[in-house]
Amino acid sequence: xxxxxxxxxxxxxxxxxxxNTVAAAKAIGGDIVVLVAGEACGAAxxxxxKIEGVSKVLVADNAxxxxxxxxxxxxxxxxxxxxxxxxxxxxxxxxxxxxPRAAALLDVAQISEIISVESADTFKRPIxxxxxxxxxxxxxxxxxxxxxxxxxxxxSAEGGSAVVEAVASAHDAGTSSYVREEVAKxxxxxxxxxxxxxxxxxxxxxxxxxxxxxxxxDKLGAAVGASRAAVDAGFVPNDMQVGQTGxxxxxxxxxxxxxxxxxxxxxxxxxxxxxxxxxxxxxxPIFQVADYGLVADLFNAVPELDSAL
Amino acid sequence: xxxxxxxxxxxxxxxxxxxxxxxxxxDLNNVKMAINPFCEIAIEEAVRxxxxxxxxxxxxxxxxxxxxxxxxxxxxxxxxxxxxxxxxDVEVQPLAIAKLLKAVCDKEQPQMxxxxxxxxxxxxxxxxxxxxxxxxxxxxxxxxxxxxxxxxVTVTREVDSGSQVVKLSLPAxxxxxxxxNEPRYASLPNIMKAKKKPMxxxxxxxxxxxxxxxxxxxxxxxxxxRKAGIKVADVAELVEKLKNxxxxx
Numbered sequence: 001x002x003x004x005x006x007x008x009x010x011x012x013x014x015x016x017x018x019x020n021t022v023a024a025a026k027a028i029g030g031d032i033v034v035l036v037a038g039e040a041c042g043a044a045x046x047x048x049x050k051i052e053g054v055s056k057v058l059v060a061d062n063a064x065x066x067x068x069x070x071x072x073x074x075x076x077x078x079x080x081x082x083x084x085x086x087x088x089x090x091x092x093x094x095x096x097x098x099x100p101r102a103a104a105l106l107d108v109a110q111i112s113e114i115i116s117v118e119s120a121d122t123f124k125r126p127i128x129x130x131x132x133x134x135x136x137x138x139x140x141x142x143x144x145x146x147x148x149x150x151x152x153x154x155x156s157a158e159g160g161s162a163v164v165e166a167v168a169s170a171h172d173a174g175t176s177s178y179v180r181e182e183v184a185k186x187x188x189x190x191x192x193x194x195x196x197x198x199x200x201x202x203x204x205x206x207x208x209x210x211x212x213x214x215x216x217x218d219k220l221g222a223a224v225g226a227s228r229a230a231v232d233a234g235f236v237p238n239d240m241q242v243g244q245t246g247x248x249x250x251x252x253x254x255x256x257x258x259x260x261x262x263x264x265x266x267x268x269x270x271x272x273x274x275x276x277x278x279x280x281x282x283x284x285p286i287f288q289v290a291d292y293g294l295v296a297d298l299f300n301a302v303p304e305l306d307s308a309l
Numbered sequence: 310x311x312x313x314x315x316x317x318x319x320x321x322x323x324x325x326x327x328x329x330x331x332x333x334x335x336d337l338n339n340v341k342m343a344i345n346p347f348c349e350i351a352i353e354e355a356v357r358x359x360x361x362x363x364x365x366x367x368x369x370x371x372x373x374x375x376x377x378x379x380x381x382x383x384x385x386x387x388x389x390x391x392x393x394x395x396x397x398d399v400e401v402q403p404l405a406i407a408k409l410l411k412a413v414c415d416k417e418q419p420q421m422x423x424x425x426x427x428x429x430x431x432x433x434x435x436x437x438x439x440x441x442x443x444x445x446x447x448x449x450x451x452x453x454x455x456x457x458x459x460x461x462v463t464v465t466r467e468v469d470s471g472s473q474v475v476k477l478s479l480p481a482x483x484x485x486x487x488x489x490n491e492p493r494y495a496s497l498p499n500i501m502k503a504k505k506k507p508m509x510x511x512x513x514x515x516x517x518x519x520x521x522x523x524x525x526x527x528x529x530x531x532x533x534x535r536k537a538g539i540k541v542a543d544v545a546e547l548v549e550k551l552k553n554x555x556x557x558x
Contacts, residue, residue, distance in 0.1 A: 100435035104442035175447035
């Protein structure tokens with residue numbers, strides 16, 4: 001078996017999600033090849049070559065791949081992927097954008113967001129907002145898979161010495177172009193990679209009150225997330241949303257503040273190792289998944305917690 | 310221009326779904342069904358584009374059992390002009406759905422296809438991207454803003470790091486994210502009017518599409534239960550537990 005992984009990177013470095021995806025590939029077993037498609041992405045390719053367990057890195061360095069436009073990258077993945085038994089990418093917004101397109105070009109199904117590898121053709125994945133875990137078997141010759149990164153422990157970014165090979169193929173579908181990106185700037189850790197996450201919900205009442213959570217997060221070295229209710233109410237931007245349709249997180253400690261615990265939110269955080277809930281409604285469903293629940297007014301409890309740390 | 314909107318019948322988002330005890334599937338007996346929330350956003354976007362004068366006709370398409378007509382009627386009540394049901398009792402998976410939608414696109418020649426980014430039952434997030442691949446259209450997935458200008462559309466996309474803006478040439482596939490719009494409710498007069506709007510019914514065989522599933526579900530099970538936690542009396546006890554019992558801070 002041979003596995004092609006579409007790397008998540010920013011041309012200069014490899015994103016952590018790629019390391020979790022390599023871990024999933026190791027669970028499948030076989031030769032692991034990482035594809036770095038980008039523009040001026042030599043540094044990212046060098047970094048990919050050092051990842052533990054990777055035997056080869058393919059670098060497609062072309063302006064058409066610079067912004068990971070799905071129309072272009074999917075053509076490359078479909079061309080190179082023909083020779084592999086499996087094609088994997090992290091279930092990030094980039095992987096979710098490109099991989100189904102490549103799968104359709106190859107006329108094969110995609111298996112989305114696997115959380116475990118049962119065998120080379122059988123995988124587990126959550127459905128219905130994580131209320132049901134399905135074991136699914138693929139009958140396609142090429143298995144195209146996105147990986148829920150929180151379900152696989154990252155392999156080491158060091159220790160490998162893969163060969164790096166340039167790929168000449170330049171696919172430009174010519175149907176789309178990149179205009180701009182607005183990147184949320186933050187000195188806090190990345191939400192999906194943080195070991196502690198502090199999240200706020202509708203109970204925060206407004207965006208200004210999130211300042212309390214930022215202060216708490218900075219003391220803990222934590223990232224700050226939010227429920228869909230808080231995002232819909234306009235308190236914070238969507239890239240902070242944790243849940244079924246937002247980001248999936250599984251930190252060592254998740255502190256849910258003023259979050260009632262709708263099933264869609266639980267889908268995004270219930271695999272956290274330790275869950276703390278602070279809510280004034282003692283019947284809030286969040287307490288059913290919390291290891292430590294504190295029934296209290298968050299406007300008293302959060303400043304108190306902040307000063308206790 | 311003509312817009313095609315895909316709508317899916319799913320379990321209502323308020324229902325907590327459970328696997329059947331024998332693990333063969335999900336218990337859907339007497340469960341409330343509804344239009345997938347992301348598909349509702351797709352219809353709303355098409356209707357707003359029509360109200361702006363950008364779109365002239367909205368065709369709502371659903372694929373599934375005969376009862377999916379209910380969701381097409383909902384789309385018609387919200388402002389779609391006519392409906393198409395591709396009727397099948399087979400479990401249709403995203404690749405097959407994309408092929409069926411491509412066949413409908415070949416007939417209808419829409420300039421834009423708007424779909425939800427994912428259905429809340431299978432949580433696949435694939436169909437729009439696959440349809441775009443099969444038709445060769447550009448794709449604007451996870452859209453939070455859609456602006457049509459001449460023969461192109463500018464789409465703001467929700468991405469992990471923030472937002473990304475892409476310009477796509479038409480025809481294009483758009484998949485909706487939550488913040489694209491807030492769908493309206495159907496008014497009673499519009500629900501009545503919707504009953505008279507035309508709806509075509511066709512089959513995968515008539516469209517010449519093979520829908521055999523590629524992926525087999527071997528079993529379904531509930532997720533691992535979390536152990537019941539405790540309530541702490543105050544912040545001091547919480548900090549003590551986190552430090553000495555859980556050892557996470």
